[in-house]
Amino acid sequence: xxxxxxxxxxxxxxxxxxxxxxxxxQLSIRMxxxxxxxxxxxxxxRLADCIRNGINTFIQEPGKRxxxxxxxxxxxxxxxxxxxxxxxxxxxxxxADESDILRARTIGHALIRDLGFSSTxxxxxxxxxxxxxxxxxxxxxxxxxxxxxxxGNRRGIQIVAHDSxxxxxxxxxxxxxxxxxxxxxxxxxxxxxxxxxEFFIETQPGKGTRITAxxxxx
Amino acid sequence: MKETSxxxxxxxxxxxxxxxxxxxxxxxxxxxxxxxxxxxxxxRPAGVVIDVSGINIMDSYISRAIRDLCIMASLMGxxxxxxxxxxxxxxTLVEMGIGLEGVKTERDLESALEFLGxxxxxxxxxxxxxLESPVTEEDDWVHLLDEVDTQE
Numbered sequence: 063x064x065x066x067x068x069x070x071x072x073x074x075x076x077x078x079x080x081x082x083x084x085x086x087x088q089l090s091i092r093m094x095x096x097x098x099x100x101x102x103x104x105x106x107x108r109l110a111d112c113i114r115n116g117i118n119t120f121i122q123e124p125g126k127r128x129x130x131x132x133x134x135x136x137x138x139x140x141x142x143x144x145x146x147x148x149x150x151x152x153x154x155x156x157x158a159d160e161s162d163i164l165r166a167r168t169i170g171h172a173l174i175r176d177l178g179f180s181s182t183x184x185x186x187x188x189x190x191x192x193x194x195x196x197x198x199x200x201x202x203x204x205x206x207x208x209x210x211x212x213x214g215n216r217r218g219i220q221i222v223a224h225d226s227x228x229x230x231x232x233x234x235x236x237x238x239x240x241x242x243x244x245x246x247x248x249x250x251x252x253x254x255x256x257x258x259x260e261f262f263i264e265t266q267p268g269k270g271t272r273i274t275a276x277x278x279x280x
Numbered sequence: 281m282k283e284t285s286x287x288x289x290x291x292x293x294x295x296x297x298x299x300x301x302x303x304x305x306x307x308x309x310x311x312x313x314x315x316x317x318x319x320x321x322x323x324r325p326a327g328v329v330i331d332v333s334g335i336n337i338m339d340s341y342i343s344r345a346i347r348d349l350c351i352m353a354s355l356m357g358x359x360x361x362x363x364x365x366x367x368x369x370x371x372t373l374v375e376m377g378i379g380l381e382g383v384k385t386e387r388d389l390e391s392a393l394e395f396l397g398x399x400x401x402x403x404x405x406x407x408x409x410x411l412e413s414p415v416t417e418e419d420d421w422v423h424l425l426d427e428v429d430t431q432e
Contacts, residue, residue, distance in 0.1 A: 249340045256377065
């Protein structure tokens with residue numbers, strides 16, 4: 063579908079120059095490793111993530127970025143069957159492959175850098191993203207990591223790791239640090255909790271796990 | 281599928297230097313373990329330094345992998361050290377409760393090589409002489425004392 067490419071270019075053109083738009087799109091398609099004429103859900107999401115990185119690099123003004131990203135998503139959503147409609151202020155990364163761990167880290171990092179976290183906090187939060195994404199990959203196989211910028215009383219970031227995997231057995235023991243698994247799940251989770259301001263785990267054996275982690279700016 | 285890239289292992293003056301600069305995948309960790317043990321077997325180095333100054337994130341998995349590498353090398357009778365842990369990574373690891381017990385850490389590559397107790401030889405002749413001479417007991421004592429000093 064060459065139309066999709068044309069449509070995306072038009073959107074990008076309206077926010078940046080023609081040359082910039084073309085390079086953003088070409089690079090994104092290459093980095094996402096997708097065939098733009100035949101986008102899967104996952105591919106469409108990868109492409110959106112890559113375009114988002116390009117937009118963040120080339121458009122300095124946050125309001126303009128959001129608007130551009132919003133339009134790009136609209137175009138992608140209308141082309142793909144079920145592209146998830148995450149809000150303007152956040153992002154979602156599908157974890158299905160080991161390389162997605164790094165992708166989640168990169169996307170999350172860009173977001174928290176924008177929010178103005180100190181570099182030590184950035185290292186801590188990205189470490190937590192890495193732990194959560196790796197747990198999904200290792201134990202559930204697939205799932206999602208979503209990021210939401212928290213506004214209002216306390217500004218910060220919310221990270222939600224969700225999967226429909228086997229759930230975590232003996233979660234209380236793990237979080238109390240009494241559990242020393244050979245695979246390293248114990249220290250990864252209890253350590254992540256220590257790095258964040260809020261950390262909740264909902265898990266059901268056989269059903270899946272949802273972990274919500276928050277870190278505030280002040 | 282892309283071919284998995286390998287972490288290079290550099291032989292320098294009888295030591296092996298492993299400089300990790302990328303986020304490692306499971307496969308890369310596995311390959312590195314195989315490569316390191318093989319190189320130790322082949323080259324009989326005096327020491328192994330794992331330099332992590334190029335890594336900006338160390339989660340529990342990676343720190344465990346690096347610690348395992350050190351322990352493996354130690355088990356094979358080779359002195360090992362980790363160098364170049366970023367200050368922000370140090371803060372993060374401590375808060376998580378991850379220690380690198382049983383592993384010698386050094387500020388940077390240079391001090392790690394010093395710790396391994398090898399002067400940089402002036403020429404090839406010295407090099408071969410050094411390679412043949414085992415670490416003396418005296419050397420070991422000096423380093424033990426150093427370690428005691430830093431712990432206090």
